[in-house]
Amino acid sequence: MNLSKLAKACVCTTLATLALSTQALAQTANNQLDDVVAQGQKINQSASKSQLRVDALNDKTQSKLQQFKTVNKEIDGLQVYNRQMQTQLDNQLAELAQIKESMTQVSIIERQVSPLMSRMITTLESFVALDVPFLPQERAQRLAGLKKMMERADIAVAEKFRRVLEAYQVEVDYGRTIETYSGLLEVAGSERDVDFLRIGRVSFVYQTRDGNHLGLWDQQSKSWQELPAKYRTDINKALRIARKQLAPDLIMVPLDLAE
Structure with missing residues (x-):
């Protein structure tokens, strides 16, 4: 079918308008897409x-x-x-x-x-x-x-x-030890040097240095009693034991039996 020149012109005009519209729409879409991308980037950041x-x-x-x-x-x-x-x-x-x-x-x-x-x-x-x-x-x-x-x-x-x-x-x-010590004691009317010997509290005797006089303390009478010479050997032995000059041994000494 043959179109008139006026119809052709209208068609061309319409096509141009559509092209421009499409181009405008595409541009707008591109702009909008750029905005979306930019906003997306901002959101990501x-x-x-x-x-x-x-x-x-x-x-x-x-x-x-x-x-x-x-x-x-x-x-x-x-x-x-x-x-x-x-x-x-x-x-x-x-x-x-x-x-x-x-x-x-x-x-x-x-x-x-x-x-x-x-x-x-x-x-x-x-x-x-x-x-x-x-x-x-x-x-x-x-x-x-x-x-x-x-x-x-x-x-x-x-x-x-x-x-x-x-x-x-x-x-x-x-009361349970033996001991000897020296001292002065009046013997036979004169003061003499004597050796005292104490065996516990059961025997307290003396002997003069020359060994001529021996005596035993009598607790009941509170006085010294002369001892016979037969005790001299045992008393000398006891004196040496007390001085630790002899080992302990059995000795015979007079005892004070007073209560």
Whole structure:
């Protein structure tokens, strides 16, 4: 079918318009696509930044969580330590209370011990006066020292009591030991050098240096009794044993049988 020139012109015009419209639409689509891509890039960049912030916050959170756990462990340890310290403190307070009570009791005991020691010294003095008179100076000095000690304030009560008990122990030991010492004694009307021999408290004898006079202490009469010369050998042997010049051996010596 043949178109008129006017129709052809209309068709051409329509086609041109469509081409322009299509081109405009394509341009618009391209522009819109560029905007979408740009927005997508912005979103990606924002998301990346957000992820970095999230990662940073997560790291910070993990660090804080670790610090929190560490602090919690320290708190648990401190609580255990505090409980232990409180238990020790309670025990120390209880000990302090006991010490305070003991100090009160010590003060009471101390007030009672001093009179007791005085009575013990008086009793010991009476015992020595009634005992066999060996080592008179030594024993008298010991008693005098105890009496003087009781008047001193620079010696603790415990030390005083120890020394009193020590004096008692010395007197006890005299009853189970053998001993010899030299001294002066009036014999046959004149003062002579003699050797004293003590065997426990059952025999207390003397012998002059020349061996001519022997004697036994008689506790009942409180005096020396002459001994016959037959005891000289045994007494000399006993003197040597007491001086540790002979080994211990069986000896025959006179005994004081007084009660």
